[in-house]
Amino acid sequence: MLSTMIFGQLEEAKNQYENRLQTQPKPYLLNDEEILTPKIGVDLNRSQLQLQELSKVITNILSLAYELKSGTIEKAMKKK
Numbered sequence: 001m002l003s004t005m006i007f008g009q010l011e012e013a014k015n016q017y018e019n020r021l022q023t024q025p026k027p028y029l030l031n032d033e034e035i036l037t038p039k040i041g042v043d044l045n046r047s048q049l050q051l052q053e054l055s056k057v058i059t060n061i062l063s064l065a066y067e068l069k070s071g072t073i074e075k076a077m078k079k080k
Helices: 002-023 038-069 073-079
Strands: none
Touching: 002 038, 038 073
């Protein structure tokens, strides 16, 4: 589930980048709001901070999963 969400966000970011690249030779096709309004800048900064936090949380999830894997129901049943 988490990887699907991250994959979707990554694909959307790649699409946005591709769209901007296509307009690079023709910036007159865009208006100021499509480029970088102060709100978009704030949103991007917030997103970067959230991605950093997400990276830390994912690292913690992986560490915890590694720790817990020896005590799963399957492992407990094999011991009997």
